[in-house]
Amino acid sequence: MGRAKIKRGNTNVDMTAMCDVAFLLLSFFILTTHFKPSDAVEVQPPSSVASKIAPEKDAFMVSIKMDGKVFIQMSNDMKGDVIDELSTARNLNLSAEDKKYFIQSYFVGTPLSQLTQFIRLKPEDMSKVKLTGVPVDSTNNELQAWINAAINAYKGRKINFLIKGDNNSKYIVFRNVINAFKKNEVFKYQLVTNPEGIPLGSELEKKNLAGESAPEQ
Amino acid sequence: MAEMEVKSGGGHKKGPGVKKSKKLSTRVDLTPMCDLGFLLITFFIFTTTMSQPTAMNLAMPKDTDKPDELNKVKESGALTIMMGKGDVVYYYFSNDPTKLQTTGYKDIRGIILEKKKNTPADDLFITIKPDKDATYKNAVDILDEMAINTIKRYAMVDPTDDEYKLIQLTEQAGGIK
Numbered sequence: 001m002g003r004a005k006i007k008r009g010n011t012n013v014d015m016t017a018m019c020d021v022a023f024l025l026l027s028f029f030i031l032t033t034h035f036k037p038s039d040a041v042e043v044q045p046p047s048s049v050a051s052k053i054a055p056e057k058d059a060f061m062v063s064i065k066m067d068g069k070v071f072i073q074m075s076n077d078m079k080g081d082v083i084d085e086l087s088t089a090r091n092l093n094l095s096a097e098d099k100k101y102f103i104q105s106y107f108v109g110t111p112l113s114q115l116t117q118f119i120r121l122k123p124e125d126m127s128k129v130k131l132t133g134v135p136v137d138s139t140n141n142e143l144q145a146w147i148n149a150a151i152n153a154y155k156g157r158k159i160n161f162l163i164k165g166d167n168n169s170k171y172i173v174f175r176n177v178i179n180a181f182k183k184n185e186v187f188k189y190q191l192v193t194n195p196e197g198i199p200l201g202s203e204l205e206k207k208n209l210a211g212e213s214a215p216e217q
Numbered sequence: 218m219a220e221m222e223v224k225s226g227g228g229h230k231k232g233p234g235v236k237k238s239k240k241l242s243t244r245v246d247l248t249p250m251c252d253l254g255f256l257l258i259t260f261f262i263f264t265t266t267m268s269q270p271t272a273m274n275l276a277m278p279k280d281t282d283k284p285d286e287l288n289k290v291k292e293s294g295a296l297t298i299m300m301g302k303g304d305v306v307y308y309y310f311s312n313d314p315t316k317l318q319t320t321g322y323k324d325i326r327g328i329i330l331e332k333k334k335n336t337p338a339d340d341l342f343i344t345i346k347p348d349k350d351a352t353y354k355n356a357v358d359i360l361d362e363m364a365i366n367t368i369k370r371y372a373m374v375d376p377t378d379d380e381y382k383l384i385q386l387t388e389q390a391g392g393i394k
Contacts, residue, residue, distance in 0.1 A: 015247035022254025029261045046354040048361040050273035064353060162272065165353035171300070174353045175375070178277060187279060190272035191357060203330075203367045 047196035069133030081153035164192035294340030302350035
């Protein structure tokens with residue numbers, strides 16, 4: 001009886017197809033991720049157990065830097081309307097060119113009087129200039145004017161008001177920002193934080209485990 | 218495929234003296250390249266999802282002077298938490314600021330839970346008062362404690378002058394900078 005010969009299969013697998021897939025995915029991810037220009041304002045936010053992702057659409061973000069300076073960042077689609085509104089409200093006499101520069105700029109970091117010079121700065125020169133931030137003190141509250149312009153420009157539609165404060169910024173600046181919002185009858189904000197795990201055994205964890213709806217704060 | 222078929226010349230018959238050129242395999246081992254591709258993918262996935270910031274909702278009350286629009290708080294259910302400099306927390310129960318007690322951010326959760334356990338749910342009201350020297354992180358930390366301990370009723374206001382003086386006295390006595 002002849003024993004059947006076991007055929008030795010080739011163990012060499014053709015990797016071409018798999019390699020193609022890997023690089024296709026890689027290029028897809030690289031192209032779809034958009035890099036945030038948030039480096040412009042360096043802020044290290046505190047962490048919280050909040051699990052909701054910060055919205056990026058229709059966002060009006062007020063950043064508070066460590067030294068207490070306040071900056072405004074807006075989503076690109078609202079910039080045009082807001083600057084139109086603000087320039088009529090404050091008689092800024094901005095030219096069409098100024099507005100174009102404003103839309104291209106990443107954030108607002110100066111008082112209105114220096115706005116035209118500021119928006120012409122190139123991103124690489126931004127770090128060399130000492131920025132004063134948007135004034136928020138009670139005598140000259142320009143943040144209030146910006147918020148007002150945003151609300152008027154967005155009549156009826158919802159704006160996501162975000163506040164992003166640095167860990168070491170003073171609470172008093174935060175309160176000034178809140179006051180500027182309050183004067184515009186805005187009472188709901190979202191504080192941008194870094195995610196953090198819910199402490200074990202806490203009431204929130206029990207609540208989440210019990211299957212109740214997401215924590216409302 | 219990474220192979221190419223090499224066809225011998227179109228129809229001409231080679232003479233007996235023409236040497237046949239050796240066919241070299243054009244197949245390349247793609248395993249390391251494939252590994253690298255997936256490594257990069259995993260790297261990008263991890264780095265992009267981690268940096269997604271979250272948002273915490275905060276609703277502030279409208280400023281009002283009318284007494285009937287003000288929230289009423291039962292004395293028995295009131296807990297006031299104040300934040301001073303140097304990451305120190307002060308708290309007192311009901312409405313007697315002179316009975317100020319000092320604690321830290323790690324221990325405040327126990328105090329809140331203790332109070333919550335001993336008070337009827339509808340009476341509990343926590344007032345958060347960050348003073349001029351508190352940082353933004355302090356305020357967010359305490360607001361976060363409210364979420365962690367599922368406190369439904371709380372408000373964030375400024376400390377009164379008396380309370381601020383008390384905090385300063387305590388700070389001086391304790392040597393907190």
